[in-house]
Amino acid sequence: MKRSQYIDLDKMRKAKPKTLSFRPLTLAIASITLAACSQPDEEVKIVASVDDCKANTSLTLEQCEVAYKQALEEAVRTGPRYGSQRQCEEDFGYDQCVRPQSSGFFMPMFTGFMIGNMLSNRSYTYNPVYQYRNSGSYRNRLMTADGTVVGMPGKRSYHVPPSTLKPKPKVTRTVSRGGFGSVASAKSSWGGGKSKGWGG
Amino acid sequence: MLRIPIAERPQWQQKAEEFGFEFHTMYGEIYWDETAYYQFTLEQIEKGIEEPTEDIHQMCLAVVEKVVNDEALMRRFCLPEAQWDFIRQSWRNGDPSLYSRLDFAYSGNGDAKLYENNADTPTSVYETGFWQWLWLQDNVDTGKLPAHTDQFNCLQEKLVNRFKEIKYLTPDRILHFSCCKDTPEDRGTVQYLEDCANEAGINTDFVYIDDIGRDEHGNFSDMDDHVINSMFKLYPWEFMMQETFSESLGKNNIRWLEPPWKSILSNKALLPMLWKMFPNHPNLLPAFFEDELHLASGVDSMVKKPIFSREGSNISFIGKNADIEASSGPYGEEGFIYQATHMLPKFGDSYTLIGSWLVDNQAAGISIREDRNPITQDMSRFLPHVIV
Numbered sequence: 001m002k003r004s005q006y007i008d009l010d011k012m013r014k015a016k017p018k019t020l021s022f023r024p025l026t027l028a029i030a031s032i033t034l035a036a037c038s039q040p041d042e043e044v045k046i047v048a049s050v051d052d053c054k055a056n057t058s059l060t061l062e063q064c065e066v067a068y069k070q071a072l073e074e075a076v077r078t079g080p081r082y083g084s085q086r087q088c089e090e091d092f093g094y095d096q097c098v099r100p101q102s103s104g105f106f107m108p109m110f111t112g113f114m115i116g117n118m119l120s121n122r123s124y125t126y127n128p129v130y131q132y133r134n135s136g137s138y139r140n141r142l143m144t145a146d147g148t149v150v151g152m153p154g155k156r157s158y159h160v161p162p163s164t165l166k167p168k169p170k171v172t173r174t175v176s177r178g179g180f181g182s183v184a185s186a187k188s189s190w191g192g193g194k195s196k197g198w199g200g
Numbered sequence: 201m202l203r204i205p206i207a208e209r210p211q212w213q214q215k216a217e218e219f220g221f222e223f224h225t226m227y228g229e230i231y232w233d234e235t236a237y238y239q240f241t242l243e244q245i246e247k248g249i250e251e252p253t254e255d256i257h258q259m260c261l262a263v264v265e266k267v268v269n270d271e272a273l274m275r276r277f278c279l280p281e282a283q284w285d286f287i288r289q290s291w292r293n294g295d296p297s298l299y300s301r302l303d304f305a306y307s308g309n310g311d312a313k314l315y316e317n318n319a320d321t322p323t324s325v326y327e328t329g330f331w332q333w334l335w336l337q338d339n340v341d342t343g344k345l346p347a348h349t350d351q352f353n354c355l356q357e358k359l360v361n362r363f364k365e366i367k368y369l370t371p372d373r374i375l376h377f378s379c380c381k382d383t384p385e386d387r388g389t390v391q392y393l394e395d396c397a398n399e400a401g402i403n404t405d406f407v408y409i410d411d412i413g414r415d416e417h418g419n420f421s422d423m424d425d426h427v428i429n430s431m432f433k434l435y436p437w438e439f440m441m442q443e444t445f446s447e448s449l450g451k452n453n454i455r456w457l458e459p460p461w462k463s464i465l466s467n468k469a470l471l472p473m474l475w476k477m478f479p480n481h482p483n484l485l486p487a488f489f490e491d492e493l494h495l496a497s498g499v500d501s502m503v504k505k506p507i508f509s510r511e512g513s514n515i516s517f518i519g520k521n522a523d524i525e526a527s528s529g530p531y532g533e534e535g536f537i538y539q540a541t542h543m544l545p546k547f548g549d550s551y552t553l554i555g556s557w558l559v560d561n562q563a564a565g566i567s568i569r570e571d572r573n574p575i576t577q578d579m580s581r582f583l584p585h586v587i588v
Contacts (some may be wrong), residue, residue: 001349002566002587004333011399012330014220051315081425089258163403167376169426174413179445181410184380184435187530197379197386197578199323199434200466200510 007058019025041159046142046150048112057115067126071113075128078145078168081105105173109133111153116165125167144168201310203547206345207406209338211236221331221383226579232327233581234335238552239367239585240569240587244308244564245352251564253302253548253556256474259481260272260317261561263473264291264464269376276489276508277311277469283441286450287460296366297461298432298490299325299359300558305481307545311482312554314474315539320458320466321510323385325425326392326580328557328567329355332584337570340435350587355557355567356396362559365402370455373430374403376422386434393432409435420446437463438508468505468537488542493538503540506532511578530532544574 047053053064082088088097092108100108129150142150142158145168147165151158179187180199184198209215212234216224224232240248267273268288279287301322304314333353339345366375377394379386393402407422415419420428431454433440440446441463449460464470471487478484490498496502501520509515513529520540544551550570556566571580 003353004329004338004355005354007330007333012219014218028226035289041404087304159349162356167372169405170429171413171425172417172419172421172427173426174421177413179414180412180435180440181380182443183439184409190451195381197323197389197434198436198439198510199321199379199386199539200391200578 006117042116042162042165044150044160044165045115045157046112046153052112053115058158059115067113067115070126071110074125074145075107075110076100076166078126078171079107079110080130080145080171081107081171081173091132092130094132113161114144114150114160114165125165127164127168145171201244201306201545203236203275203550204239205236206234206339208258208336209342211348215334216331217491219331219334220391221326221388222450223388228383230581231579232331233570233583237583238547238585240352240585242350242587245587246304248308248312249551249554249556249566250352250563252304252314253558253560256314256483257300257558257561259474259478260319260465260470261306263470263477266477267464267473268292268461273299273473277467278438279442279463279467280446283305283446283449283463285459285465289450290459291461292457293348295370295455295461296457297459297462297560298362298366298457299560299564300458301325301555302558304554304556305544306408306554310531312556313485313542314471314483314503315485315553316468316472317465318555320437320462322555322557323360323389323434324567324569325355325389325557326557327582328353328555328565329359329396330392331568332510332582334503335584336586337350345586346588348588351565352587355559355565358559358564359393359396360399360458363397363402366457367402370430373455374426375403375457376431377410377434378404378409378429378431379434381410387486390432390434390581405533409433412445414445414448417452420445420448420454428451430457432457436508436510437466468507468509471505471539472537485542488538488546490538490560496538496540499540500555502538502540503541504536506536507534511575512575512580515575523575527573544576553580 045057047056050064050068053067054061057159082105084098087126088108089104095107097108108130111131112129114127114129129144131153132138132141132143139148142153144164150160150165217293232553267277268291273482274284286428292496299322300317300319302317303315305315306311336351340347341350379390397404405422411423412420422437423427437460472489474484475487502518504516504518506514509531512527512529514531516526517524544553549572551574553569556565566585568583568585569580
């Protein structure tokens with residue numbers, strides 16, 4: 001056989017265009033698309049401090065300290081960033097935002113960090129968790145740095161998609177856009193814009 | 201190799217919509233055409249197309265090895281000097297490639313002749329890998345074609361497997377896909393490749409080329425300010441390398457698909473280089489640089505092609521066939537190369553071009569384009585094929 005043996009047609013069908021989810025600046029709310037994820041959820045606990053971690057998970061004090069430190073590093077690396085304190089506080093509440101040393105942006109403080117189920121021995125990241133304060137349907141929800149909604153605070157444990165336990169993409173502060181694409185736009189005036197694209 | 205008329209599948213347009221194939225008809229003209237198909241024998245496919253495709257790919261890699269080590273050649277290929285290290289480094293690192301498409305003139309008899317190598321931004325991958333596959337499946341299911349009918353098309357399977365290898369090479373990176381705004385075909389192509397990457401278990405995201413941002417350290421970012429560290433771009437390297445953000449290329453830690461060294465292969469200067477390094481190879485046409493046309497004595501008709509061009513733009517005939525109308529377009533400022541004329545085979549009223557796909561270094565299937573003009577262009581019709 002000289003052709004692909006099998007193609008899963010259900011996967012090739014395109015659903016109706018997804019409605020754009022609400023995005024507070026850099027923070028994308030991703031719960032809607034993740035709900036459709038076929039991978040089984042992981043059970044996690046969310047702890048507010050090293051002490052909380054020690055008291056309520058199977059981790060030792062040393063492990064909890066490592067987890068906290070990692071969550072802190074992840075928060076600096078991947079946490080939501082805002083151009084002003086006011087914008088940040090709009091999303092995360094009064095006095096909940098800090099400016100990291102010698103940086104030009106504001107980040108919310110994380111309210112806790114996620115400890116995965118120790119029985120699954122895959123490696124994961126101790127990701128920070130934030131509490132979203134802005135009004136709307138996500139008010140008071142806990143979420144990860146990329147906007148995945150975890151749930152309302154106060155539960156003993158949460159079920160989250162496995163991806164929430166992976167490191168999040170590094171977030172930066174973009175200073176300019178539009179540095180690519182100029183040659184195509186210069187050439188596209190030719191042919192009355194009837195070109196199908198820039199592939200070949 | 202035969203062209204055989206066949207009834208269209210009833211309501212195939214509806215099916216196209218269901219599967220998100222939106223560009224089957226463009227500007228009121230048919231692009232996907234299933235009123236006929238091409239039929240090949242297994243030998244025509246394997247000896248006529250598959251073997252030459254893999255051979256030529258190896259020859260092309262030999263050209264890259266030669267060019268990256270020779271500044272005069274880098275200059276001849278019109279690659280901007282500021283990007284030489286970027287290109288060389290990607291080659292020396294062995295940065296993986298995803299796919300390419302070689303275009304051939306082939307009539308079913310004799311040797312397939314290479315027209316060019318779409319090594320950087322090949323399109324029509326969805327129509328090939330999925331849509332013509334589905335066309336065969338439907339026609340076999342409804343008994344219109346015999347059950348043993350086959351097709352040279354394992355493109356989708358190979359793409360998914362290649363993405364699995366790429367995932368292994370760059371674990372935990374989110375692969376950003378990108379193309380220009382307002383290009384429905386390119387957007388469709390990129391979506392398809394993104395689907396293949398997802399199937400391979402790669403986490404993906406999308407950002408338009410025009411929207412890519414840059415931070416103060418020279419990292420590129422998407423619209424959510426996420427740093428890009430792995431990117432598939434359906435946008436020509438020769439464009440990117442002359443645009444503002446090119447000054448950051450090679451200085452930020454990004455794994456590119458296609459890798460920068462592909463800029464040597466998507467370049468028409470490849471054709472005279474191949475002819476120099478592998479003279480008289482049965483699948484090559486004599487080809488020459490503009491300042492070496494004295495080597496072309498005895499060639500009475502040539503095609504003039506811009507060093508950089510896409511989709512058959514700015515091509516003209518000189519010599520014996522100079523009466524054939526040239527194609528227009530926005531390319532050619534970097535100069536031209538000359539390739540001996542070898543007309544496309546004609547089936548009825550149509551000139552027929554074969555695109556032969558490679559995933560990494562393996563032949564992966566073919567696509568067929570038809571046009572009433574001897575120069576096929578971006579609006580040339582796409583027809584399915586079978587092996588019997």
